[in-house]
Amino acid sequence: MANGGREALTPQAARSLVDSVDVFIFDCDGVIWKGDKLIEGVSEALHTLRSLGKKFVFLTNNSRKSRKQYAKKFSKLGMEINEDEIFTSSFAAAMYLKLNNFPTDKKVYVVGEEGIKEELNLVGYESIGGPEDGKKSIQLESSFFFDHDKSVGAVVVGLDQHFNYYKLQYANLCIRENPGCLFIATNRDSTGNLTSLQEWPGAGCMVSAVSCSVQKEPVVVGKPSTFLMDFLLERFRIDVSRMCMVGDRLDTDILFGHNAGCKTLLVLSGVTTLPALLDPSNSIHPDSYANDMSHFVQLLSQ
Amino acid sequence: MLTSRVISPSFLPLPPTASTSSSSFSSLRTILSPFLAKTQLSYTRTSRMASSLTARAAANKLENADELIDSVETFIFDCDGVIWKGDKLIEGVPETLDMLRSKGKRLVFVTNNSTKSRKQYGKKFETLGLSVNEEEIFASSFAAAAYLQSIDFPKDKKVYVIGEDGILKELELAGFQYLGGPTDGDKKIELKPGFLMEHDHNVGAVVVGFDRYFNYYKVQYGTLCIRENPGCLFIATNRDAVTHLTDAQEWAGGGSMVGAIRGSTQKEPLVVGKPSTFMMDYLSNKFGISKSQICMVGDRLDTDILFGQNGGCKTLLVLSGVTSLETLQSPDNSIQPDFYTSKIADFLSLKAATV
Numbered sequence: 001m002a003n004g005g006r007e008a009l010t011p012q013a014a015r016s017l018v019d020s021v022d023v024f025i026f027d028c029d030g031v032i033w034k035g036d037k038l039i040e041g042v043s044e045a046l047h048t049l050r051s052l053g054k055k056f057v058f059l060t061n062n063s064r065k066s067r068k069q070y071a072k073k074f075s076k077l078g079m080e081i082n083e084d085e086i087f088t089s090s091f092a093a094a095m096y097l098k099l100n101n102f103p104t105d106k107k108v109y110v111v112g113e114e115g116i117k118e119e120l121n122l123v124g125y126e127s128i129g130g131p132e133d134g135k136k137s138i139q140l141e142s143s144f145f146f147d148h149d150k151s152v153g154a155v156v157v158g159l160d161q162h163f164n165y166y167k168l169q170y171a172n173l174c175i176r177e178n179p180g181c182l183f184i185a186t187n188r189d190s191t192g193n194l195t196s197l198q199e200w201p202g203a204g205c206m207v208s209a210v211s212c213s214v215q216k217e218p219v220v221v222g223k224p225s226t227f228l229m230d231f232l233l234e235r236f237r238i239d240v241s242r243m244c245m246v247g248d249r250l251d252t253d254i255l256f257g258h259n260a261g262c263k264t265l266l267v268l269s270g271v272t273t274l275p276a277l278l279d280p281s282n283s284i285h286p287d288s289y290a291n292d293m294s295h296f297v298q299l300l301s302q
Numbered sequence: 303m304l305t306s307r308v309i310s311p312s313f314l315p316l317p318p319t320a321s322t323s324s325s326s327f328s329s330l331r332t333i334l335s336p337f338l339a340k341t342q343l344s345y346t347r348t349s350r351m352a353s354s355l356t357a358r359a360a361a362n363k364l365e366n367a368d369e370l371i372d373s374v375e376t377f378i379f380d381c382d383g384v385i386w387k388g389d390k391l392i393e394g395v396p397e398t399l400d401m402l403r404s405k406g407k408r409l410v411f412v413t414n415n416s417t418k419s420r421k422q423y424g425k426k427f428e429t430l431g432l433s434v435n436e437e438e439i440f441a442s443s444f445a446a447a448a449y450l451q452s453i454d455f456p457k458d459k460k461v462y463v464i465g466e467d468g469i470l471k472e473l474e475l476a477g478f479q480y481l482g483g484p485t486d487g488d489k490k491i492e493l494k495p496g497f498l499m500e501h502d503h504n505v506g507a508v509v510v511g512f513d514r515y516f517n518y519y520k521v522q523y524g525t526l527c528i529r530e531n532p533g534c535l536f537i538a539t540n541r542d543a544v545t546h547l548t549d550a551q552e553w554a555g556g557g558s559m560v561g562a563i564r565g566s567t568q569k570e571p572l573v574v575g576k577p578s579t580f581m582m583d584y585l586s587n588k589f590g591i592s593k594s595q596i597c598m599v600g601d602r603l604d605t606d607i608l609f610g611q612n613g614g615c616k617t618l619l620v621l622s623g624v625t626s627l628e629t630l631q632s633p634d635n636s637i638q639p640d641f642y643t644s645k646i647a648d649f650l651s652l653k654a655a656t657v
Contacts (some may be wrong), residue, residue, distance in 0.1 A: 035493070036495040056393055075364060082537065096500075137514075138514060139548050139647075140514065140548060141548075141549075143548075144548055144550075145550050146551065146553075147550065160518070161491065161493060161518045162518070163516070163517065163521075163562075164516060164517055165513070165514045165515070165516050165554070166574075168516070168554045169553055172544070172552075172554040172558075173551075178551075188565070190565060190566050190567070190568050191525070191566055194493050194499055195493055195494070195496075195498075196495065196496075197496065197497070198498060199497065200493065200522055200523055201518065201521045201525050201562075201565070201566035202565075202566065204565040204566060205521055205525075205562045205563070205565040205566040206562065206565075207565065208379050208561035208562055208564055208565030209554075209558040209559065209561045209562040209565070210558070211561060212541070212543060212558050212560065213543050213554035213557060213558040213559030213561075214543070214554060215543050218633040232432040232596070266577055280579055
């Protein structure tokens with residue numbers, strides 16, 4: 001596929017894609033919505049795909065909400081999506097711990113928001129940190145000693161708008177001093193369309209801050225890691241080649257698709273521009289690209 | 303039913319960052335092209351240069367202090383872990399410095415700690431009973447301002463600071479306009495619909511250093527400047543992973559704040575603090591001394607000793623700070639100073655032994 005990523009999706013290729021795929025995996029920020037605004041034409045596009053008998057799931061690296069909270073967001077935007085059709089990096093972090101038999105008598109320190117805490121609690125883990133620690137500060141008098149809970153066995157780092165030095169230092173001490181403490185990142189996206197008007201720093205920022213102070217790399221559970229693909233395969237029991245990842249970011253969504261072995265479609269409605277895709281320094285190429293979801297579906301009937 | 307299994311880290315690949323950094327490097331080169339001499343190029347690299355070029359012999363335990371002292375004209379001392387720990391002076395320091403001065407040695411103090419200005423450090427030295435002139439102190443806060451001066455950063459452009467008072471003071475002294483600093487630590491953002499963060503399009507450089515008031519607002523502000531203001535520089539005072547802010551424990555260092563901005567911009571900064579040789583070049587130019595006449599004394603291998611090696615001067619590691627003998631001699635360590643000793647006061651005791 002010599003020119004694969006450099007070719008815009010044509011009507012024929014769009015039809016061929018839809019025929020060869022049973023399940024579409026949609027990223028959310030920059031594909032379905034931007035902040036709290038639905039991207040134009042998305043509802044209709046999803047409706048069309050459903051009428052063609054296609055199934056879908058939503059796979060987001062945004063760890064700020066839990067699956068339940070995302071279902072509520074969909075509902076507010078006029079779409080009825082079940083919480084088990086949604087896979088978040090917050091869910092991934094909780095599942096990673098569960099599948100690796102993380103003991104329930106150990107705690108998890110969260111550098112992140114409610115979504116992570118909620119998913120951890122759902123699988124029976126006690127979490128500390130999170131938004132409340134956003135209010136804490138440190139005093140650097142010579143006698144001050146920063147204490148930390150020695151029973152923390154894992155630190156989970158994700159997008160955190162309440163990120164501050166207190167949390168950074170807490171995470172630093174847990175990872176450095178608690179024997180065997182895990183360092184888990186929900187994802188490492190550099191930025192995201194967290195509001196409809198502009199991009200904002202992503203989890204990549206918090207994760208890099210912690211990684212630089214502990215001098216260790218984290219285990220990444222969100223895209224482009226294929227950890228969540230196992231859950232999708234379990235759910236649908238089809239060949240991975242019959243799935244297509246639709247996303248707006250090359251180094252998470254499209255790389256996830258490559259790593260997992262499914263088809264990939266890039267939409268230009270989010271963080272990636274056409275010049276960035278076509279730039280010679282870019283080495284990640286989707287099978288094809290379209291302007292947005294609405295454009296993709298329009299091509300089917302052309 | 304999903305079965306339990308260990309999912310090894312190798313199964314979970316990390317996203318690449320190489321693809322965007324090469325284009326940002328080339329734009330930095332364009333900005334720096336007026337003086338792209340060999341030494342200046344080293345400011346954009348943070349990888350281990352000198353130590354990978356030649357295989358170095360294992361460090362020698364310092365036995366003959368006199369020989370080392372007589373072979374150099376200038377001693378550059380790191381501060382945390384060498385002169386003091388937190389607010390406590392390390393044993394024997396005043397007498398050692400006095401002895402070196404009496405032998406006609408020039409003393410310079412170079413610290414990556416950007417929280418104070420040279421003037422404020424001068425006061426710290428004074429409080430601890432050491433007579434050190436402000437002109438002998440080079441903090442990474444000063445280095446950032448000096449760097450901007452060296453490239454003729456326009457006075458009508460602004461500098462956004464993710465860092466503390468020391469950086470602000472040095473920028474002010476050098477005549478640069480700044481925004482940000484500690485007061486932005488009180489600013490909060492709410493990711494609500496319709497919210498747009500504005501930023502000053504006149505910011506031409508973002509300086510990032512240790513910042514205990516670090517928050518999401520500052521990260522976004524710095525990121526917007528770097529991504530959207532054409533030619534905006536991304537300067538790091540230093541990249542230390544941890545720092546001894548109090549004598550009781552280690553604290554996340556300036557490397558974390560720099561890491562956060564690297565994470566959101568996917569760009570590499572220009573580093574002005576150790577191990578970049580910027581401060582070494584500045585000193586040798588200012589005092590007219592050659593690098594072979596200098597001995598760098600520090601407690602950290604990947605900043606102090608690498609700084610000395612990159613700069614081409616002698617290096618002495620002291621074990622009174624963050625590095626233990628075990629770490630120095632570990633097979634994982636590739637940075638070997640010329641000498642090591644337990645603390646700088648050994649200059650006095652080792653001298654006595656050879657009489």
